[in-house]
Amino acid sequence: MSPLTGATVMTKQSVRIAFPTLPGEWLRSFRLRVRDENGHSCSLEELGNRLGVSWRTIHRWETGFSQPSGSDLRALADFFSLTPFQTNFIMRAFINRRAGMKANVPLFLERATRLLRTEFPAYLVDDLFYIRGWNSYAGALQIEFGPMASDTHLLASIFDTRGEYHGSTEARLRYWIQTTWAETAGFCGSPGYIRMLQELSDIPGFQERWASIPLEQDSEPSLLGAPEEVVTEDVGTYRVFMSRIYFPPFFYLREYVPTDDLANQALAGLRLKGPPTVKVDPVLHWSLR
Numbered sequence: 001m002s003p004l005t006g007a008t009v010m011t012k013q014s015v016r017i018a019f020p021t022l023p024g025e026w027l028r029s030f031r032l033r034v035r036d037e038n039g040h041s042c043s044l045e046e047l048g049n050r051l052g053v054s055w056r057t058i059h060r061w062e063t064g065f066s067q068p069s070g071s072d073l074r075a076l077a078d079f080f081s082l083t084p085f086q087t088n089f090i091m092r093a094f095i096n097r098r099a100g101m102k103a104n105v106p107l108f109l110e111r112a113t114r115l116l117r118t119e120f121p122a123y124l125v126d127d128l129f130y131i132r133g134w135n136s137y138a139g140a141l142q143i144e145f146g147p148m149a150s151d152t153h154l155l156a157s158i159f160d161t162r163g164e165y166h167g168s169t170e171a172r173l174r175y176w177i178q179t180t181w182a183e184t185a186g187f188c189g190s191p192g193y194i195r196m197l198q199e200l201s202d203i204p205g206f207q208e209r210w211a212s213i214p215l216e217q218d219s220e221p222s223l224l225g226a227p228e229e230v231v232t233e234d235v236g237t238y239r240v241f242m243s244r245i246y247f248p249p250f251f252y253l254r255e256y257v258p259t260d261d262l263a264n265q266a267l268a269g270l271r272l273k274g275p276p277t278v279k280v281d282p283v284l285h286w287s288l289r
Contacts (some may be wrong), residue, residue, distance in 0.1 A: 022189040023093040024062040030080045092185035103249045116278040127250040129154040133280030236263025
């Protein structure tokens with residue numbers, strides 16, 4: 001029974017929907033996944049009746065002409081039977097919008113450069129997961145990503161990986177798709193977010209995973225949880241520490257700490273040549289263009 005009306009809850013089936021890039025499009029995709037016992041998708045009118053609003057109000061939410069309140073979003077999540085992971089995404093996509101935050105280019109460059117001068121290999125990843133900077137230790141060892149460009153997306157790099165990680169490549173893809181989907185919710189609909197999805201959509205298999213994997217996960221993965229482990233054949237094993245930096249624009253620092261003799265030897269050889277040099281171009285950060 002529906003917790004809103006006492007009516008029969010519709011079942012979810014796999015339906016072909018437009019690839020969502022806006023918060024309202026995600027609402028529509030959740031609505032179309034709900035079907036009645038005859039296989040019909042939930043209509044605007046039926047959803048409006050369940051929530052006590054007009055179908056025009058639902059349509060305006062889905063097309064971005066107006067925004068549901070927090071209580072409306074909770075009612076929608078209840079009706080759609082969303083998991084906490086999905087509910088968190090929708091709430092952040094509509095309410096916790098961060099795309100308009102003002103950035104300070106000189107301070108960003110100063111802090112990013114200072115952070116990348118760590119004694120370990122390190123990458124700087126922006127809040128949409130583009131790799132925007134790295135130090136020479138990371139560039140020389142190429143632990144994860146190989147030759148770098150300042151507009152490489154971390155997820156695209158992981159799609160290119162062929163079995164070099166601890167655990168399966170598919171499991172790693174699943175984790176990072178879930179993480180990217182959840183962590184970028186506050187930018188959903190922004191130009192940078194849409195550009196990110198357009199670029200990733202060219203990767204074979206991305207759209208199918210993006211549409212299905214995040215919606216099946218019941219708990220949000222955490223970037224700041226247990227450190228990842230990266231195993232390589234040539235330069236050893238590393239533990240990866242991801243730090244979220246709360247400074248407009250937001251970004252993440254990925255540091256690679258060696259955990260075996262081969263990794264320590266590789267890094268020691270680089271340290272003999274001196275401290276790492278830094279490559280970072282703040283203009284390429286999506287929010288600074």
